[in-house]
Amino acid sequence: MLKDITIGQYFPGHSVLHRLDPRMKILLTIGYIVMLFTVSNPLGLGVGILFLIFAYAISKIPPKMITKSLKPVIPIIIFTTLLNMFFVKGDPLVDWWIFHISRQGLLTAVVMTIRIICLIAGTSLLTYTTSPITLTDGLERLMKPLKKIHFPVHELSMMMTIALRFIPTLIEETDKIMNAQKARGADLESGGVIQRAKALVPILIPLFVSAFRRADELALAMECRCYRGDVGRTRMKQLHYSWQDGVAAAVTVLCIGMVVVVNIFAPVVF
Amino acid sequence: MEPILSARDVSFAYDNYEEKQLPPIVLDDISLDIQPGEFVAVLGHNGSGKSTLAKHFNAILLPTAGTVYVNGINTKEEDRLYDIRQSAGMVFQNPDNQLVATIVEEDVAFALENLGVPPEEIRRRVDESLKAVGMYEYREHSPHQLSGGQKQRVAIAGIIAMRPKCIVLDEPTAMLDPQGRKEVLQTIRQLGGQFGITVVLITHYMDEAAQSGRVVVVDNGKVILDGPPRQVFSHVELLKSVGLDVPQATELAWLLRQDGYNLPDDILFEEECVQAIEKLLEEHHVSH
Ligand SMILES: Nc1ncnc2c1ncn2[C@@H]1O[C@H](COP(=O)(O)OP(=O)(O)O)[C@@H](O)[C@H]1O
Ligand SMILES: [Mg+2]
Secondary structure, eight states: OGGGOOSSOOOOOOSHHHHSOHHHHHHHHHHHHHHHHHOOSHHHHHHHHHHHHHHHHHHTOOTHHHHHHHGGGHHHHHHHHHHHHHHOOSSEEEEETTEEEEHHHHHHHHHHHHHHHHHHHHHHHHHHHSOHHHHHHHHHHHTGGGGGGTOOHHHHHHHHHHHHHHHHHHHHHHHHHHHHHHHTTOOOSSSOHHHHHHHHHHHHHHHHHHHHHHHHHHHHHHHHTTOBTBTTOOOSSOOOOOHHHHHHHHHHHHHHHHHHHHHHHSOOOO | OOOSEEEEEEEEEOOOSOTTSOOOEEEEEEEEEEOTTOEEEEEOOTTSSHHHHHHHTTTSSOOSEEEEEETTEETTOGGGHHHHHHHEEEEOSOGGGGOOSSSHHHHHHHHHHHTTOOHHHHHHHHHHHHHHTTOGGGTTSOGGGSOHHHHHHHHHHHHHTTOOSEEEEESTTTTSOHHHHHHHHHHHHHHHHHHOOEEEEEOSOHHHHHTSSEEEEEETTEEEEEEOHHHHHTOHHHHHHTTOOOOHHHHHHHHHHHTTOOOOSOOOSHHHHHHHHHHHHHHHHHHO
16 A cells, blocks of 8 residues: 555656756756746746746656646645735725735735746656656755855765665555554554554554664665765766757746846836 | 685674673684685574674674784774775675665665776776676666565675675575575675685575585684585584584485484585485395
8 A cells, every 4th residue: 555655756758858967957947936936927927837838848748747746735825825815905806894805916816826836837847857866966966065064965965865765665664564563453544543643653663663773784784885975985977968958058048038028128017 | 825804813792781791702712714716604593693703804893802804904904994895895684774776776886986986987897797696687777676686686796896805795695585595696606606706605504505615603603613515514413502404415314324324424415415325225235
């Protein structure tokens, strides 16, 4: 049952987006998000939406994945929409009992909803087209300058790698322990919240014990393979920017440029 | 020839016991020389100190008394630590808990990355090592998609990529099914034959030990027997008294000998046993 959980949302493929350098993808995604939150005009927002549609089209990720990635954030979207709708002051549209909806409120709500949807869809595209490990690699290399201020970049990325490595192992183990406890008559599925939480204790304790033992052995194995942090460490896989990264950057910068121009010259709507 | 691994009067006690209690001695005055190219099996029941000894050959543990030399380097020389670990690689029992990376080839590259080997050289050695253990086709798999035997072979590849002089395997087959055990053992034997790597195999499977060139039996932190398998396994009573078995063929021959049948005392493998019994039956036949 637990095996169905997939970690990360990577969608293996061979599209141009899959092949881009992870560093470039991360940077472009950040650029895109900043752009989303600085647009002040429907035209600019339209450019942002078109850009996203275009990106999804060339990534060959099925569009239904967008709805799937949006599902968990629907409550947040509804909440912000309602908040904006009812609490932004302006020219009243509806004024009934305690409900006051202004024209500005409605507009902000709509724009905010579109922004959040684009934000989620955009970042999901990054994780759909980049394997978690490549993403970790890209992040480590991007954040390298932070080492100068003693930010533990390498350590964090190592932790991330080990977590990714051991999540499937631990999930499998949890499954085994659950079955073992069920075989001993443990009831994991009925009862109230408190009872169910209590039923988790005999699962979590063996899991923790085993995780610590694993950590111990892994540390030993790493030591035996001459691990000493990132002192003098090289990497087998080097990251290289290719012409495709250049094109992707150019397209994105063009888009952002257009939005900036629209922001400056078109009337500020929101 | 200078031994590749050498323990001189090594004693060891774990010092994580409470102060008043005297820590129990785990290794008791062990001296052992292992020559380049040897295939040594180390036998001993649980808790006899095999793993503790193995960790001395990698400078994970340092002797309380005595000295350990790896490839001529004293393991107490801290600034040669990585030379030592590169000379004597180590493979552990649990295949799951020694793979670090999420992709097979990245795991094999791990040690080389730590040692600062240039990328192209890493690539070459990783491919070479994966081919040597027969896991090259799986280079882009993630470890949890592999069987236990395959994971253990990847772990071995990760060590031989360092091009060690010697490899110490601590019960590498203990958690595997018979198929995985066969694969791994075959790989281990290849290490000695094809690559000339010195192999120290800690095991509690007698048939694995029978295939080695030299068997060292450890009991209570002491080496009690050391020699070629035929010679070591001929001490059936002694082995049984320290809680160890002997290979099945040896045991059968021993039991028959106990009953007064005239069988040689250095039988190791089934075929030898069959032949010896056949010969005995023929003689029996002739004499009647
Ligand atoms: N980390 C440790 N701390 C304290 N005692 C230990 C530790 N590891 C092993 N021992 C003890 O040392 C003895 C030998 O253990 P070990 O070398 O693991 O034996 P083997 O591998 O032959 O089963 C055992 O009695 C064990 O309890
Ligand atoms: Mg052991």
